[in-house]
Amino acid sequence: MKDLKQDLQQRKQQGLYRSRKILQSPQGREIILDDKRVLNFCSNDYLGLANHPDVINSFTKATRQFGVGSGAAHLVNGHTQSHHALEEELAEFTGYPRALLFSTGYMANLGTAQSLCSKGDSIIEDKLNHASLLDAATISGAQLKRYIHKDYNSLLNKLKGCTSGEKLVSSDSVFSMDGDEADISIMVNHCHSHDARLMLDDAHGFGVLGEHGRGSLNHQQISTTDVSIYMATLGKALGTAGAFIAGSDELIETLIQTARCYIYTTAMPAAVAQATRTSLQLLVKENWRQLSLTNNIQYFKKLINQTDLNLLESNTAIQPVIIGDSQMAINISQKMFDKGFHIAAIRPPTVPKNTSRLRITLRADHTEEDIEKLVVSLTASVN
Numbered sequence: 001m002k003d004l005k006q007d008l009q010q011r012k013q014q015g016l017y018r019s020r021k022i023l024q025s026p027q028g029r030e031i032i033l034d035d036k037r038v039l040n041f042c043s044n045d046y047l048g049l050a051n052h053p054d055v056i057n058s059f060t061k062a063t064r065q066f067g068v069g070s071g072a073a074h075l076v077n078g079h080t081q082s083h084h085a086l087e088e089e090l091a092e093f094t095g096y097p098r099a100l101l102f103s104t105g106y107m108a109n110l111g112t113a114q115s116l117c118s119k120g121d122s123i124i125e126d127k128l129n130h131a132s133l134l135d136a137a138t139i140s141g142a143q144l145k146r147y148i149h150k151d152y153n154s155l156l157n158k159l160k161g162c163t164s165g166e167k168l169v170s171s172d173s174v175f176s177m178d179g180d181e182a183d184i185s186i187m188v189n190h191c192h193s194h195d196a197r198l199m200l201d202d203a204h205g206f207g208v209l210g211e212h213g214r215g216s217l218n219h220q221q222i223s224t225t226d227v228s229i230y231m232a233t234l235g236k237a238l239g240t241a242g243a244f245i246a247g248s249d250e251l252i253e254t255l256i257q258t259a260r261c262y263i264y265t266t267a268m269p270a271a272v273a274q275a276t277r278t279s280l281q282l283l284v285k286e287n288w289r290q291l292s293l294t295n296n297i298q299y300f301k302k303l304i305n306q307t308d309l310n311l312l313e314s315n316t317a318i319q320p321v322i323i324g325d326s327q328m329a330i331n332i333s334q335k336m337f338d339k340g341f342h343i344a345a346i347r348p349p350t351v352p353k354n355t356s357r358l359r360i361t362l363r364a365d366h367t368e369e370d371i372e373k374l375v376v377s378l379t380a381s382v383n
């Protein structure tokens, strides 16, 4: 039996120990963490919808109509009219024939791969894909092949190496720890010429990129007919919880019949679905949040590029500053916390060895002054 105590001790010594801070406020530009008021530079609530009054109102109203728990799986009697309406609205918003809700993005990815692939098939993934996509391949029983990050010749070689079985290519469309974007049109071409299905995980593009936040396909001017499986989460820009898969009628029906993470789990609360419908309406009605976020990203990049900090190339709200050593990354994150800024240090195995980083995420409601103060403090803390 392995010695858990010793393993944990070793983790600490390597600067890889993870611990949780306690949040004592809603998500926002400013939060209270561990009794301290700090500027929030690491939430995925990019648009500030997690604490929007209209979203809260829809949630509480729905709890009076449907209660709190949904009480059963979708296929039993947990699938309310709110879930159903949200699925129809998500399909329309993304431009796909159908959409299917999952309780989390992790489960949407696992369920889809397991439903479509099994032993003898191949799942081909970008090396820097989110852990849930990698785990999805494992749970499906298919062979996992990983290509060099955004190296589409490497993808092509992997595709050529598949001589039998189904081929599923999956990728983050915005890479969650790096903030850079997949080149979807090249992926579409390679998948098309090799009879492979393409799945994109748009957790960090949906709600943020494209017109009114319609997502990465809209942003990169890709037709939905070219990407057979589109996944996005609701717990990030939409400010609620859960996720969905969008695709053809046949895809969605197949998932309903066979995706174990869909069938054998309790439906998300109806109130979450109802709150998400309101977030979606806000996206359709107003786009000032996306515009403000875009301005903040530009402003942050402009300021940071005048320093000697090592910023990864990204045009999205995810702006990682590479530190390298894990312990150093934690120390800087702690120093920043003491100065009133919350920025998480991201370390292996979430990111490759020696690329520990401060993963800064920007929000629509950050002010220029917030960003100026961040860059000044960060420069002082790193040097």
Ligand SMILES: *Cc1c(COP(=O)(O)O)cnc(C)c1O
Pocket (backbone or CB within 6 Å): 103, 104, 105, 106, 107, 109, 130, 132, 172, 176, 201, 203, 204, 233, 234, 235, 242, 243
């Ligand atoms: C957050 C995330 C997920 C998981 O979604 P949850 O709803 O949080 O389980 C999947 N893929 C990517 C790229 C993510 O960033």
